[in-house]
Amino acid sequence: MKKLWIAVMAFLSLAVVAGCGTGEKSAEAPQGLQPLTIGLMPDTDSVPFLIAQEKGFFAEEGLQVNLQPFRSAMDRDSALQSGNLDGAVSDMLAVAFSRSGGFDVKVTSRTDGSYKLIAGASSGIGDVKELAGQDVAVSRNTIIEYVTDQILTHAQMDSESIHKVIIPQIPTRLEMLQNGKLAAATLPEPMASIAVHNGCRFLTGSDELGINPGVILFTGKAADHKHQEIQAMYRAYNRAVDYLNQTPQDEYIDLVIEKGGFPPAAKEALKLPVYHKAELPKESDVTDCIRWLKEKGLINETYSYKDLVCDLL
Template identity: 70%
Template sequence: MKKYALLIMTMLLVGLLAGCGGQQEAKKDLQPLTIGLMPDTDSLPFIIAQEKGYFKEEGLEVNIQQYKSAMDRDSALQSGNLDGAISDMLAVAFAKDGGFNVKVTSFTDGSYKLIASKQSGAKSVADLKGQDVAVSRNTIIEYVTDQILAKENLPEDSINKVIIPQIPTRLEMLQNGKLAAATLPEPMASIAVHNGCTFVTGSDELGINPGVIMFTAKTTNDRRAEIAAMYRAYNKAVDYLNNTPRDEYIDLIVEKGGFPPTAKEALKLPEYHHATLPKESDVVDCVKWLKSKELIKKNYTYADFVVDVLNK
């Protein structure tokens, strides 16, 4: 009987070791992913996952490419230089409408804020009537700006939209008083407020969240294991950011995120969430806005945009 028990234990141990070896072998088989980031708080879980070695723990190599404008990021994605990117519903719709198939795999936790310059004296949306407000054309920034105006029952032409695609340039011009206001992502919005500008309102106050992580359809079809490994590391980074004292990571993310030095004091992080699919209303509202401006031809549905790689 003892011999039989010893044999069973030996077989279980061999099976366990073989299983571990199989998992290690599977990790070795993962192909690298190249991800495009923007200078915003949406990108920070990726930076933490990279710097803390969470991707490596999952047996995955992630090449991070950073961009200052959505146009440059989208061009890199469509030219095949990226597998996926921190992005937004609008960019997804434009890509699909142009015949380039991409898929949303989760939402992000960034926010977008309308900030008035110190020189303008504006404290409300109404105060900005007829004044120069910087946005990036046909992007999440303009979408949020238009949603803010709609909430205040103001037409789009009640402000003078100044098109400034690059986020750092938009921030600099706002702080120098060359604009009455600008719509900015975090942390640039908090930096502007820290330097004397005035917060007016933003996407959090509107209850909208059009920020997403997207991949090419080819990547979501052929690289499910890599994406799953990426999100396991992403979720570890979310836990780290939510549960670690700010002083332990602030220098790292300011340096690696490409933020101005003032971000060290000004940066306010959201409470990050584990990877989750976006709300249907966020997709529907973005498509409705794009259709109203005749920027896309098709009335896309939630299923056209979103693929669930998180529960497979």
Template identity: 65%
Template sequence: MKKIAVLLLFVTLLIAGCGASNSEKKAETPSQSKKPIVIGLMPDTDSIPFIIAEKNGYFKEEGVEVTLMPFKSAMDRDAAMQSGNLDGAVSDLLAVAFAKSGGFDVCVTSMTDGNYRLVAGKSVDLANGVGTLKGKDVAVSKNTIIEYVTDQILAKNNMSDTDIEKVVIPQIPLRLEMLQNGKLAAATLPEPMASIAIFHGCKFVTDSAELGINPGVMMFTKAAVKDKNSEIAAVYRAYNKAVDYLASTDREKYIDFIIEKNGFPSEAKSALKLPSYHKAALPEEKDITECMEWLNSKKLVSDKYSYQDLVVKGLF
């Protein structure tokens, strides 16, 4: 009987031990949380849904740890990406093509809702629309999304870049200042600088949204897409919640926070026109094709990347 009692005690302890081991394993499963994601942001309207997603706790709701890293210049953002400090970034098709051409494997995971506006000076008569700018000084930044959008605007108005006098001014604040002071006929500006120029009396000509030009994208490294696929999907679920919030909430409830977080000038509170944000979606094939044709024609990129070469599907 003693032997039987000892045997039963041993079996009981063994079962209890297995039970504890199984419960530990079950407890460990949730702790194997999603891998952290680091996303680079620029001080523009494209970044706002990510800022709102962080502020409102949507990333936490989706169980993903996200660090938003702000950058003042695209050059610094791209350097951080290539050094492995970022998984993804608010970017544009040109930056993606440049990175890929340079041997750094990145991909487009969605489009964004950034807008680039052609704005004329206060004294310019816009009777002929874009055609009014023939032979006049128009400020851009060379070989960037700004120049690309400018050229696309001209093309859609049956003009070429030889029809205007391009003035290269890389610094956006200087471009804005010269436009407002009447030293330029026009300039292509991102938001919120374009809205600020219009707020101070400059004249809206047209913009990328009006003409269906959509070069703004989210890019992630191929390594991140491979190793953090479910985490990126969670980021997009949080992004979509932020889009819903922006569409349904009075702007006064978040505009001060956005201005402070992005470092926008104080005038942006009254001047800034936010885009109608869309839930996560892939860019259209024409967006890739038109951008690559421009890059190839300028001999900025020799490779002829296709939609399939640049875009990754299935993350939302």
């Protein structure tokens, strides 16, 4: 009977750490952690991961993290759904699309990314309303188009007021804007700052609208079976945030440009945000994205905050 009781207690202990957000938060890194593979985009949301890797913060947690760079959200999401990634720097739209397509992903924290609408240097445009009928580059059905539509709504314009030019790859979008082939483009950082540094004009962006749909996500499988690994990752991530906020930028900017795949111009142009330690997204940032997707007929389901967000911090 005593052996049976011990077995039951062992099973219950395992069950506690298996579920989303129900595991005990360990203070110390456990031994024998499984590797994590995480997809990154060429934006400032990825910088804490680069720092945590290069400064050895992941290794000090006993965790191996493989960072995989992507140039477009489509390529990142394909890798995620094909099982090549455990998690990714992503956004609420990608989360909703994955869930709608039957692929389970969980949001585990928000990010500090910024998305900006930038007018071309030779466009003569100085206000959002002047973009009516003009070519504006976005990536279709992504956070970029979402932010663009929110900007138009704020300016009392509709989504059809502009001619959306679909350019999925971020570096290509920046290049075409700088070459005068577009009136404007919506870009993440650091590409937005590079464009402004090279003569383009900032119009407005997600910070000005008070929206932040950027997230870090993990597959449902990783959330269920790599609970301790994700917690160790976030401990290292938070150390990287402290480092970034307390260290002069010139001490690490070369590393960030090299490892992040940023253009050399980012060295002078890049202005990093004040990073926040890992925390869950605001409920409004989740529900507003879901509402936009439903209004555009891109998803049929109405997902709640609890459907998509998982507390593994």
